[in-house]
Amino acid sequence: MGILLKAKMIAKKTIERMETGSAIRKMFDEGLSMKAEHGAEHVADLSLGNPEFAPPKAFLEALRRAASEPTPHGYMPNAGYPHVREAIAGYLNRHGYFENAEARHVLMTTGAAGAINVVLKTILDPGDEVIVLRPYFVEYRFYIDNHGGQMALVDTNEDFSLDVEAVAAAVTRRTKAVMLNAPNNPSGRVYDRASLEALAEMLLRKAHEHGRAIALISDEPYRELLFDDTAFVSPATVYPNSFMCYSWSKSFNIAGERIGYVAVNPAAMGEDRDALLDALAMTNRTLGFVNAPALMQRAVAEAVEAEVETGHYAAKREKLCAALDESGYTYVKPEGAFYIFPQTLGPEEAFIRRAREHLLLVVPGSAFGRPGHFRLSFACDDRTVALACEKLRAVAGDYHRERAQVEPVPRGAFAHKAPSPEAGTKGHDASR
Amino acid sequence: MGILLKAKMIAKKTIERMETGSAIRKMFDEGLSMKAEHGAEHVADLSLGNPEFAPPKAFLEALRRAASEPTPHGYMPNAGYPHVREAIAGYLNRHGYFENAEARHVLMTTGAAGAINVVLKTILDPGDEVIVLRPYFVEYRFYIDNHGGQMALVDTNEDFSLDVEAVAAAVTRRTKAVMLNAPNNPSGRVYDRASLEALAEMLLRKAHEHGRAIALISDEPYRELLFDDTAFVSPATVYPNSFMCYSWSKSFNIAGERIGYVAVNPAAMGEDRDALLDALAMTNRTLGFVNAPALMQRAVAEAVEAEVETGHYAAKREKLCAALDESGYTYVKPEGAFYIFPQTLGPEEAFIRRAREHLLLVVPGSAFGRPGHFRLSFACDDRTVALACEKLRAVAGDYHRERAQVEPVPRGAFAHKAPSPEAGTKGHDASR
Numbered sequence: 001m002g003i004l005l006k007a008k009m010i011a012k013k014t015i016e017r018m019e020t021g022s023a024i025r026k027m028f029d030e031g032l033s034m035k036a037e038h039g040a041e042h043v044a045d046l047s048l049g050n051p052e053f054a055p056p057k058a059f060l061e062a063l064r065r066a067a068s069e070p071t072p073h074g075y076m077p078n079a080g081y082p083h084v085r086e087a088i089a090g091y092l093n094r095h096g097y098f099e100n101a102e103a104r105h106v107l108m109t110t111g112a113a114g115a116i117n118v119v120l121k122t123i124l125d126p127g128d129e130v131i132v133l134r135p136y137f138v139e140y141r142f143y144i145d146n147h148g149g150q151m152a153l154v155d156t157n158e159d160f161s162l163d164v165e166a167v168a169a170a171v172t173r174r175t176k177a178v179m180l181n182a183p184n185n186p187s188g189r190v191y192d193r194a195s196l197e198a199l200a201e202m203l204l205r206k207a208h209e210h211g212r213a214i215a216l217i218s219d220e221p222y223r224e225l226l227f228d229d230t231a232f233v234s235p236a237t238v239y240p241n242s243f244m245c246y247s248w249s250k251s252f253n254i255a256g257e258r259i260g261y262v263a264v265n266p267a268a269m270g271e272d273r274d275a276l277l278d279a280l281a282m283t284n285r286t287l288g289f290v291n292a293p294a295l296m297q298r299a300v301a302e303a304v305e306a307e308v309e310t311g312h313y314a315a316k317r318e319k320l321c322a323a324l325d326e327s328g329y330t331y332v333k334p335e336g337a338f339y340i341f342p343q344t345l346g347p348e349e350a351f352i353r354r355a356r357e358h359l360l361l362v363v364p365g366s367a368f369g370r371p372g373h374f375r376l377s378f379a380c381d382d383r384t385v386a387l388a389c390e391k392l393r394a395v396a397g398d399y400h401r402e403r404a405q406v407e408p409v410p411r412g413a414f415a416h417k418a419p420s421p422e423a424g425t426k427g428h429d430a431s432r
Numbered sequence: 433m434g435i436l437l438k439a440k441m442i443a444k445k446t447i448e449r450m451e452t453g454s455a456i457r458k459m460f461d462e463g464l465s466m467k468a469e470h471g472a473e474h475v476a477d478l479s480l481g482n483p484e485f486a487p488p489k490a491f492l493e494a495l496r497r498a499a500s501e502p503t504p505h506g507y508m509p510n511a512g513y514p515h516v517r518e519a520i521a522g523y524l525n526r527h528g529y530f531e532n533a534e535a536r537h538v539l540m541t542t543g544a545a546g547a548i549n550v551v552l553k554t555i556l557d558p559g560d561e562v563i564v565l566r567p568y569f570v571e572y573r574f575y576i577d578n579h580g581g582q583m584a585l586v587d588t589n590e591d592f593s594l595d596v597e598a599v600a601a602a603v604t605r606r607t608k609a610v611m612l613n614a615p616n617n618p619s620g621r622v623y624d625r626a627s628l629e630a631l632a633e634m635l636l637r638k639a640h641e642h643g644r645a646i647a648l649i650s651d652e653p654y655r656e657l658l659f660d661d662t663a664f665v666s667p668a669t670v671y672p673n674s675f676m677c678y679s680w681s682k683s684f685n686i687a688g689e690r691i692g693y694v695a696v697n698p699a700a701m702g703e704d705r706d707a708l709l710d711a712l713a714m715t716n717r718t719l720g721f722v723n724a725p726a727l728m729q730r731a732v733a734e735a736v737e738a739e740v741e742t743g744h745y746a747a748k749r750e751k752l753c754a755a756l757d758e759s760g761y762t763y764v765k766p767e768g769a770f771y772i773f774p775q776t777l778g779p780e781e782a783f784i785r786r787a788r789e790h791l792l793l794v795v796p797g798s799a800f801g802r803p804g805h806f807r808l809s810f811a812c813d814d815r816t817v818a819l820a821c822e823k824l825r826a827v828a829g830d831y832h833r834e835r836a837q838v839e840p841v842p843r844g845a846f847a848h849k850a851p852s853p854e855a856g857t858k859g860h861d862a863s864r
């Protein structure tokens with residue numbers, strides 16, 4: 001009884017997925033073996049977006065209370081506890097997201113990943129297209145494919161701001177949704193009101209032209225992590241047919257607990273609004289989430305006004321940006337989240353390899369559909385940030401020396417020329 | 433801007449699902465309005481499988497500790513915390529499920545529903561068939577469809593035991609899995625070792641014949657709820673290519689917390705076993721579950737040996753069975769879980785309506801693919817059980833009287849004739 005049967009257990013589609021997802025996995029594995037070989041303290045790992053800071057006190061206290069009291073742990077309605085949904089709706093109204101949100105506009109979910117999958121499953125028919133802006137969070141590809149959708153990639157501008165005309169050009173009769181990550185992972189870009197309003201206007205026009213609703217899915221787990229007084233405008237508040245997908249993973253540092261929600265813009269969907277909410281709740285059930293984890297629902301509802309600490313991120317960002325400036329990297333200073341997405345100093349693959357030689361772990365831009373870049377995460381401790389700054393300088397130093405040997409150019413000048421996207425994926429560094 | 437766009441937001445497929453799922457939903461809604469109208473204390477609601485008993489003390493203490501200590505709440509590997517997976521593997525070995533399970537055979541999941549969806553997504557290519565035994569848990573239909581599979585229904589015997597020949601006849605070149613619920617919801621049947629071994633042998637033979645692996649997916653959330661010294665044999669331990677899907681929802685009464693696991697039979701899948709485990713972990717991530725809720729993983733691992741209380745269920749079962757016996761219902765005494773699945777006294781639809789007139793809420797057998805039956809859940813308090821017993825007698829009394837008027841037969845005799853499946857779905861009660 002053997003090989004024949006065993007080799008065929010995994011679906012072909014799953015094997016394809018594993019290959020797609022293997023770039024980041026390979027990097028993680030290399031990181032682990034690098035740490036084992038050289039000692040973790042010598043490796044600057046800026047590859048992960050997993051903040052291990054303490055959650056807010058108010059949340060921890062609410063959690064402790066919920067776990068100590070004889071709270072029910074059984075099923076509740078698939079949309080979540082009514083009092084929890086009401087608390088979220090109240091928060092959204094008080095903080096100016098919506099004016100008239102009610103409990104029935106909120107569905108509690110298993111994190112933002114759960115929220116996005118529930119929305120996509122609810123609205124996508126096979127072959128429907130979802131427009132995603134490049135650079136994009138790599139999981140979107142899987143989420144859309146899970147539910148038979150087709151991903152249509154549209155580049156943002158060079159500075160990662162919205163290119164509304166490019167989005168307009170990509171809208172077809174099959175377009176069912178546009179998906180935004182605001183603030184954006186990996187670029188840290190926060191979309192401004194003017195560009196979001198232009199997007200909303202264009203989408204409404206296109207929807208009428210094609211006689212078909214187009215949804216906006218706004219993925220907002222980083223929205224409290226903002227720098228330099230950047231104003232956050234939720235895309236879901238600017239366009240009526242919107243789904244706001246939120247998670248406390250990053251704001252409360254509880255990514256492992258899987259708690260978030262979808263809020264449907266109250267202006268959305270008119271007379272079939274109740275059907276839409278019913279559909280989301282049913283999909284939450286039938287996808288196997290059933291309901292968001294009960295205890296966490298109670299805890300986040302009680303701590304919904306807990307203050308989110310971002311000061312430590314601002315300091316880390318400053319240090320990394322100073323190191324990038326000094327060494328002649330080209331980058332857009334992030335306005336939110338905890339990532340920087342600079343251009344590589346030459347072909348991407350060789351640059352990532354060179355960074356690894358210096359024990360600096362970063363994610364290649366091609367993993368986000370934007371080759372010629374690399375992502376730094378500053379969801380790490382200060383020691384790691386300081387180490388990373390040294391290593392960014394050292395990597396740049398290598399490039400300066402090599403360039404100087406080949407063709408003498410003014411120091412730093414080469415760094416400002418963006419590499420072509422192809423260079424990042426196909427190029428090989430002849431110098432190695 | 434209006435109706436045109438708004439009416440088209442929900443996918444056609446979702447609307448179809450809502451219609452499929454509407455029978456049970458309709459019953460719930462009717463139950464709510466029935467309670468509002470007549471007072472909840474006068475309604476015997478045996479429709480739900482949501483035990484609201486207290487979780488085991490050991491679990492509550494472990495939960496309290498985990499919530500009070502400065503435990504990490506961030507991401508962990510998608511398969512779960514290594515120490516938690518190890519604790520589960522140890523439990524499975526100590527309790528004789530497996531002999532050599534290791535942490536790497538266990539994937540922590542968002543309940544059994546999460547577990548089943550992860551397994552199906554990992555192994556199904558579009559069009560693959562999954563054999564499901566009738567009567568079946570209604571959600572299986574959605575789970576299989578979520579991942580492009582086709583459900584193939586096979587009837588169990590009259591007493592709900594395994595009909596291995598019928599399963600064999602349903603296996604085709606497209607069969608990728610057989611799915612069992614053990615103990616079964618709604619019948620309470622526990623499959624015995626001999627029938628499971630016959631099933632395993634047949635599946636291995638068919639797999640070789642077709643040159644294709646066939647998986648066994650065993651859904652076991654009720655396995656600790658057993659009566660009359662019934663021995664539980666996990667189907668996943670009898671057949672090598674098995675996925676054991678478990679949840680603490682019913683054993684610990686924590687259905688709202690969404691915590692469970694998949695354990696892969698260590699004998700399964702030979703040289704691609706590691707790939708299979710990697711694939712399950714990746715699917716857990718890409719379906720949007722990401723990982724099982726962190727705090728609950730810690731709590732169940734610590735309380736893994738907590739004793740499961742089933743005494744109260746046994747007493748409730750006895751009372752309901754006594755009432756069924758007295759009133760001449762035909763049924764198979766459940767060996768496990770907390771459901772009884774008797775035959776209706778005449779056409780199903782009319783019987784369910786008659787029960788409702790008596791303020792007795794039960795689920796029609798057609799919701800489980802086996803018309804002419806009804807499901808009683810005894811996951812309820814003793815007062816409700818006592819009330820339900822009265823009502824079961826009253827409903828039977830109605831049928832006795834009506835039959836007596838039409839054709840005088842010996843008391844109770846008519847109940848032993850099983851109605852045809854068609855009668856349950858199409859029949860109308862002329863007497864109303």
